[in-house]
Amino acid sequence: MSHGGDIYRNKVNMDYSVNLNPLGQPEDVLNEVKASLKLASHYPDINQEDIRNKLAEMEGLDSSFVYAGNGASELILAVVRALSPKKALIYEPAFSGYEFALNALNLADHEKKTTKSIEMIRYLLSEENGFKLSEEAIDAVQENVDFLCIADPMNPIGQNIDENVLISILEKTKKIRTYVLLDESFLFMSEKADSVNDQYGIKKGIIGRAELIKNYDNLIIIRSLTKLLAVPGIRVGYVLSDPDNIRKIKRQLPEWNLSVTSEAAIRAGVSLIREGTFVGKTLDVIRTEREFLSRSLREMGIKVFDSDTSFLLFESDVDLYNKLLERGVLIRDCSGFVGLRRGLYRIAVKSHEENEEFVRILNEIEGNK
Amino acid sequence: MSHGGDIYRNKVNMDYSVNLNPLGQPEDVLNEVKASLKLASHYPDINQEDIRNKLAEMEGLDSSFVYAGNGASELILAVVRALSPKKALIYEPAFSGYEFALNALNLADHEKKTTKSIEMIRYLLSEENGFKLSEEAIDAVQENVDFLCIADPMNPIGQNIDENVLISILEKTKKIRTYVLLDESFLFMSEKADSVNDQYGIKKGIIGRAELIKNYDNLIIIRSLTKLLAVPGIRVGYVLSDPDNIRKIKRQLPEWNLSVTSEAAIRAGVSLIREGTFVGKTLDVIRTEREFLSRSLREMGIKVFDSDTSFLLFESDVDLYNKLLERGVLIRDCSGFVGLRRGLYRIAVKSHEENEEFVRILNEIEGNK
CATH class of the missing domain: 3.90.1150.10 (Aspartate Aminotransferase, domain 1)
Structure with a gap:
């Protein structure tokens, strides 16, 4: 693909x-990234202390709920490895990165010759229905599905998931112990950015997901600043989840996964987002x-x-x-x-x-x- | 650790x-990295075409033998996943990154509850013998060991592996189908940089390993430019191996693993190394x-x-x-x-x-x- x-x-x-x-690209972000090059002679902080604190504060969570990555693509791979599902469900059409990550795990298993591959189920959303993720689609989440990939907004469709449908999915999956990978790479640039802010009473410009993360320990949210800051050449993403999940994900990431330029872009991005406009x-x-x-x-x-x-x-x-x-x-x-x-x-x-x-x-x- | x-x-x-x-840090490298920030509004090349060509040309190999990574630590993880060994041997003392990567794979298996973990064997080099990797140590590579980690020079000892011992290891492992991860992160800054160049008749400053890669399809070499260019804050490494291995390793890496700054550091580093002095x-x-x-x-x-x-x-x-x-x-x-x-x-x-x-x-x- x-x-x-x-x-x-x-x-x-x-x-x-x-x-x-x-x-x-906001000028402040580029300036901070440029300035960070004077730190290129040091290893990045292996614990991401400053970066995790800044992201956590913005999200209204403790830093144990947050980890930053060298782009969302690195984090998707790490999440899939950390949770190593047996049966995964993807609502299609979807970003191909989920399948790429599941396949990577299958290839590693195949190499070992001892493991059953991940079973991948695709639920095709109907074109006549405008590819909407509806309550009906939730029925496809059966007991033995232990991993579910969704994006809000969906890509390449562009529609936000109805918040009630999302909550229904989370309620059901929490009960049957299914992990949900919620890819919010474009959330900052979608209509829901406003409405979610209203819902949680948070200042315009910061999208609250703290409540979801705290209520659903089966939920893993991936965010990207790449799109909002228009810096795809500098890899910047982060993951929000229960501290147990974060610990598992960290173990599947390279020990120094962020460059000083990625760190700087996150730092500048957080300031810019918190500034509000x-x-x-x-x-x-x-x-x-x-x-x-x-x-x-x-x-x-x-x-x-x-x-x-x-x-x-x-x-x-x-x-x-x-x-x-x-x-x-x-x-x-x-x-x-x-x-x-x-x-x-x-x-x-x-x-x-x-x-x-x-x-x-x-x-x-x-x-x- | x-x-x-x-x-x-x-x-x-x-x-x-x-x-x-x-x-x-060489000034040229920093300048090229700075200049690369104007490319931050584009995604890096998902195929690493230019970067792989440049590295391959320097190494005297076809580009199918080369892949670049966001630092050596990312590549070690990807290699371990790509080969998914069952029984790994580490000559200790060694860089802890090999164990980190093997453990990551074990944790993913554990999550799945269906797979036997990787067995990890440690061969302790003796202090009295100055921690030398000698012919004796090769006896530890038994038939069922399918993965071996060594570093040249070893870290934290600092000694280069005797080239005859290395060749003995490669001969033996090629016969019994054991993969060898040879971590050459510090090779560019070691005495062997001179002697290997003499051996292959290559211009001073470029370290020839093309012959080894071509002769041993069980060999995976990891290199780092981080140390030589003094840019640990910008993540730069690469792997050299048989094209079949490279294809497997690529599938275990994020689709966009290099930032434009990492690309630029590699590009500048290659020019500098090839310049010769x-x-x-x-x-x-x-x-x-x-x-x-x-x-x-x-x-x-x-x-x-x-x-x-x-x-x-x-x-x-x-x-x-x-x-x-x-x-x-x-x-x-x-x-x-x-x-x-x-x-x-x-x-x-x-x-x-x-x-x-x-x-x-x-x-x-x-x-x-």
Whole structure:
């Protein structure tokens, strides 16, 4: 399975295949990262003391509930290893990283020749229903499923999970001892960022999940700052879970997994988020531009799926991937996602200037068909 | 087990617990890393194409024999997972990272409750024999040992493995299908850097291992640039092995494991090494300063073990760790290493100015006992 962002083997002027904050990199973050290079002559703190404290304080948790990683991809692998499930359920379509991690564990088992592989079950969400994760889908979580992967918002769909459905899942899985990996990589840039804040009465810009973590010791949340801070080249993610789970996850990570630049990006990111206006401004521009793109695409007769975040799934009968690439625009062809078919594409929500240019190019292509 | 370099929970003016190039960070490397931050808005290349080509060219191998990692610690974990041994042999004393990785795999198995753990065998090298890895030690590699960890030079001893002993190990293990993890994290800063170059007729400064990799498909070499370039805060390592092994190892690594800063440090490091004089200069200063420190310590009546690299193991009946720390000097207390006893310490070989100050302080402490 390929990923977005492959600018290394394509000639790309506009990358609509990765979903980063349309506001771009905050200057403070880049400055702090630059300044951190003077620390490159020291090993990073093997205990992540300062970083864990800062993240924990932001989340309203004790630092024993938090661990930082060299990007979300490192943490997904470590979580899967730490919990070593026997039967995993993935709601598809989903980010391929969960399957990558489960396969890695299977390959290690295969090498040993002594272990049964992880059984992987896929629950295909229906296109007619807009790929919504509904109460019905929860029935698929049977007694013997010990690991469940979900994302909020889902990727590549872009919809937030209904909070009541999420709570139903957590209640059921807590009872039958199923671990839930909740991938919130894009949560900071989704509509739920506002509503969750309202729910927990937390200042706009900080997304409270402390209550969930404290109530459900079977829940593992993965967060990313990569998207919000627009720094995918500097790897920054973190995991929130019960201290017992965190201890297990830490044992599956390299002893020094964070570089000083990752540490600095987290430090700067936390300051920026706590300052209060940055996430709000980000949500505003994403909402405005998502609506602009949806409307423009729909005006061309394109079917656009509902999204609550910084990317959009849509349908076209034109070979858009190649036709756009010819014009230097990289988008995500979604036919490789399990449960999605040819003709579905994902685009990022970018700045208004870029989005206008994108719409112009797309109009040209769709008009010529 | 603790590690060196814990400046976060100690008040330290001089860190003699980590072993970095006494020449310090080359300016070119830092400049290239700084410049790489303008790429932070892009995902790193998921295939590491440019980086693998550059490393492979330096090593005289095809790029399919090479993969880069976020430090050697990430690669050790990935190698252990990729090969998933059943019975591992470690020559002690050794870097604790091998045991950390084997334990991580055991913990994952334990979680699954279905698998037999990895059996770990320790072969204790004898102190009377100066902890030398001799032909005798090879007898410990029995048929059912499927994984062997060695380091060249050994850490915390500092001695290079006799090249004939290494070849004997590789011949034997190739026959009985035992994988050998050869940790060459400090090879660039050891005497063998010169002699291996002579052996393969390679320009001074580039250490040829291409012949070994091509001849022994059971061999996995891990290298680090962290020590040579003095950039432990930027994580940089790489692995050399048969393409089949590399493919397996890649599947156990996060999909984007390198940050743009790690990529840049590798790129700059390769240029610097290939330019030819940097490794030579490094070896010169390490040799001079190692001899200065050895002589000075021996003049105080301290027993110093033979070393071929940038650190020294020695014995003192004074509680040196604490007495030096009181004066802001951090050294490595080696009593936590399996096979080493209380009273053994490891120090780095640093610049002449620092070494003179270190000897002055040590003289004061040893003189007062």
